[in-house]
Amino acid sequence: MRIRRIASAAVVAGLVLAACGSDDDSTSDAPDGTDAAGETEGTDAAGGGEGGDCVVGVSWNNYQEERWAKWDEPALKAAIEAGGGTYVSNDAKSSAETQASNMENLISQGANALVVLAQDGTAVIPAVQDAISQGVPVIAYDRLIEDPDVLYITFDNQLVGEMQAQALFDIQPTGNWVIIKGNSADANADFLRSGAEKVIGEAVAAGDITIVGEDYTDNWDPANAQTTMEQFLSAENNDIQVALVQNDGMAGGAIAALEAQGLAGEVPVSGQDGEQAALNRVALGTQTVDVWKDARELGTAAGEAAVALCGNPDPSAVSGASAFTTPGGNEVSSIFLEPIPITQDNLDVVVDAGWISEEDLCAGVEAGSVAVCP
Amino acid sequence: MTDANTEVPGGVPSGPPPSVTAPTVTPVPAPSSWRTSFASADVDTRLFGMIAAIVVIWIAFNVLSGGDFLTARNLWNLSVQSTSIAIMATGMVLIIVSRNIDLSVGSLLGFLGYSMALVQTDGVIAFFNVKIDLGSIGDSSWIWLIALAVGISLGALVGAIQGFIIAYGGVPAFIVTLGGFLVWRGMIFRTGDKQGQTLAPLDSTFRLFGGGPDGSLGEWRSWLFAALGCGLIVLALWLARRRRQRYDLKVRPLWMDTAFGVIGCAVVLAGVGLVANRYISPITGNPTGIAYPVVILIVATLAMTYLARQRRFGRYVYAYGGNPEAAELGGINTRRTVMLTFVLMGVLVGISAAIQTARLNAAVTNLGVQNELDVIAAAVIGGTSFAGGVGTIAGAVLGAVIMQSLRSGMVLLNIDSPSQDIVVGVVLVTAVAIDSTLRLGRRQVALAALVVGLIIAAFVIQTGRA
Numbered sequence: 044m045r046i047r048r049i050a051s052a053a054v055v056a057g058l059v060l061a062a063c064g065s066d067d068d069s070t071s072d073a074p075d076g077t078d079a080a081g082e083t084e085g086t087d088a089a090g091g092g093e094g095g096d097c098v099v100g101v102s103w104n105n106y107q108e109e110r111w112a113k114w115d116e117p118a119l120k121a122a123i124e125a126g127g128g129t130y131v132s133n134d135a136k137s138s139a140e141t142q143a144s145n146m147e148n149l150i151s152q153g154a155n156a157l158v159v160l161a162q163d164g165t166a167v168i169p170a171v172q173d174a175i176s177q178g179v180p181v182i183a184y185d186r187l188i189e190d191p192d193v194l195y196i197t198f199d200n201q202l203v204g205e206m207q208a209q210a211l212f213d214i215q216p217t218g219n220w221v222i223i224k225g226n227s228a229d230a231n232a233d234f235l236r237s238g239a240e241k242v243i244g245e246a247v248a249a250g251d252i253t254i255v256g257e258d259y260t261d262n263w264d265p266a267n268a269q270t271t272m273e274q275f276l277s278a279e280n281n282d283i284q285v286a287l288v289q290n291d292g293m294a295g296g297a298i299a300a301l302e303a304q305g306l307a308g309e310v311p312v313s314g315q316d317g318e319q320a321a322l323n324r325v326a327l328g329t330q331t332v333d334v335w336k337d338a339r340e341l342g343t344a345a346g347e348a349a350v351a352l353c354g355n356p357d358p359s360a361v362s363g364a365s366a367f368t369t370p371g372g373n374e375v376s377s378i379f380l381e382p383i384p385i386t387q388d389n390l391d392v393v394v395d396a397g398w399i400s401e402e403d404l405c406a407g408v409e410a411g412s413v414a415v416c417p
Numbered sequence: 418m419t420d421a422n423t424e425v426p427g428g429v430p431s432g433p434p435p436s437v438t439a440p441t442v443t444p445v446p447a448p449s450s451w452r453t454s455f456a457s458a459d460v461d462t463r464l465f466g467m468i469a470a471i472v473v474i475w476i477a478f479n480v481l482s483g484g485d486f487l488t489a490r491n492l493w494n495l496s497v498q499s500t501s502i503a504i505m506a507t508g509m510v511l512i513i514v515s516r517n518i519d520l521s522v523g524s525l526l527g528f529l530g531y532s533m534a535l536v537q538t539d540g541v542i543a544f545f546n547v548k549i550d551l552g553s554i555g556d557s558s559w560i561w562l563i564a565l566a567v568g569i570s571l572g573a574l575v576g577a578i579q580g581f582i583i584a585y586g587g588v589p590a591f592i593v594t595l596g597g598f599l600v601w602r603g604m605i606f607r608t609g610d611k612q613g614q615t616l617a618p619l620d621s622t623f624r625l626f627g628g629g630p631d632g633s634l635g636e637w638r639s640w641l642f643a644a645l646g647c648g649l650i651v652l653a654l655w656l657a658r659r660r661r662q663r664y665d666l667k668v669r670p671l672w673m674d675t676a677f678g679v680i681g682c683a684v685v686l687a688g689v690g691l692v693a694n695r696y697i698s699p700i701t702g703n704p705t706g707i708a709y710p711v712v713i714l715i716v717a718t719l720a721m722t723y724l725a726r727q728r729r730f731g732r733y734v735y736a737y738g739g740n741p742e743a744a745e746l747g748g749i750n751t752r753r754t755v756m757l758t759f760v761l762m763g764v765l766v767g768i769s770a771a772i773q774t775a776r777l778n779a780a781v782t783n784l785g786v787q788n789e790l791d792v793i794a795a796a797v798i799g800g801t802s803f804a805g806g807v808g809t810i811a812g813a814v815l816g817a818v819i820m821q822s823l824r825s826g827m828v829l830l831n832i833d834s835p836s837q838d839i840v841v842g843v844v845l846v847t848a849v850a851i852d853s854t855l856r857l858g859r860r861q862v863a864l865a866a867l868v869v870g871l872i873i874a875a876f877v878i879q880t881g882r883a
Contacts, residue, residue: 259833318615
């Protein structure tokens, strides 16, 4: 009996602590939460104030990757607020269903434009059409949504794949290649692959390049990519000249596998996202290229477009928008930003942009081996 | 105390008669057949079945891949790739035996791995607004040990919290660890002020936990390790024999114990001679030897088996799992026992987290995603029953090896990942179906399950080949 009482006391204490924790959280590092609350009161009472009439609702799919909270959100928010709008947001935690209800939730909070980072580009369509039918324009942020009425803003993923392959191809245009792709349910994995095909397709057909291994990776999981790379190396008895890897996390796994064979730095490896650890690897010479998409640019472009859509909900009227035919055959308005392939030769770009400090970039790098690390 | 367990120390069959084999023995009258002498000699047939399954899988992959599977290098890789799941599976056995479940291990592994990495990269232990700066210790060469200690003690603490709520709060383990599944994955983003940024590279000594270029015993130490293992097998067989004689229990024929000793030693020596020392490091040009994570796995398996079979705590776990009411009435402190199984699980997750992050040379936010399912599957394939009271540590380790063999064999054959998932799922259900039908003595049904499972797996593998 006594134990039970102690236990329930402990549970109550835990709940109190949890409540304190969440309070603390929303004031310290999630000012958007307070904004959201302020906004609902604001529109009811004063009908605008600082926020004006433009409320932009942002539906994130998850924060499982380093970039969203750190780079995209601040830029997006700043651009919206600079345009006189108000920023509200929520997180779908990697669930397509949650995302659909989150979008309804944003509209009922008064959003008159939505920015959606889709968990699943197909499953989200009903919710998108629902929003558009209510007169709320939708921006497909970073990932494609197969609906003709959205404005698609992204870095050109096919171009990313092209840049990855090109950087590797420039060093090693022949021999045995392996390709480690991302999640099979993510259209980006196939965009990247088709971009790479533009570069290496001919060489493959001519027999100069042999693709000795190619696989998707569940959840873009670096540990899975490492195992895959180990198996590829075993199967070919280390006779692999190039590893085309689709992002930085998985590149880390592949390089760990190469390192165990003493091949790190000898086999060219690609990546993307501009993760700090990956840029450090580029400086160290174990990763050949990191295609960098400055997420702040994407956030700013989407924020400005969202404010424009508040005024005129026609996506094709947004400045910089052009028509793009999707793989599903839809004609959508789109804004494509151009990524930058980062190699040892232009590492100064990421330092100058304030993306990474020189100290982090050059950790463990022999002085003078690359220009940016003195 | 129940007799419903079938523990085996160090993979060598001995111990009390498994209740499973008893009904199959009695109706067979012929006294001199192989099967009867095998069964009456108290051999864990399930364990033998699993070893047979591994042999079949390995040979099949070797044939399909044109001889790429049974190479020293691939088997060495396989041994390292299996460790993380196998180590956690040894703890999961005790949890499932005591009729609980732990769904939080994958998330916890991510959280502990991230915390350990943060100690190394930033020299701090930090959660939410709390930050402990290790100062100059953070730069010392002992940082790997501090990181490990932080990870393991944090794991034990988390296990204690979850176990306390389950055992003393009476909240079902499914619920508590489902909560933990969400909490610990989320906590990664509240560890330090990194917002989930990838943490790399790690301390060079810490990286030895993951195997890799320098993380192995090397040639002569591997032989020493093998000799030690061989001696332990002989000693265990001899002690078990003497103990049974002392209590006037039935003793296996001497030839059989001798055969077990010889076969056990042969396997250990072959493992070192034909795999670990045959795999030549491409960096040093010397034989690699047994990788450190594999050494850790072997030690963990032996320690957990000893704990489960010989120590009071382990016996209590099986007694409680076999019949909770009887155990409680028998005077066992069941709550404390259950809580301790979760503490143990937390410690093992900490060890696995060290191995995984060291192997990857980085901590990432999706480290350990879905590992809980692999760990549970390994334990279940290894013969652990959700009805409680039944399950062996060695079986779970073999279960993990079977799963990893399937995975890496299929990658070797260039079979795409959706097909891999289907095959592993089919094998999981088939293995348990065979196990439970055999337990009821329905051999034909078990055979049918085996055939159906094999056909589906073969079909999926065939269509999945790129």
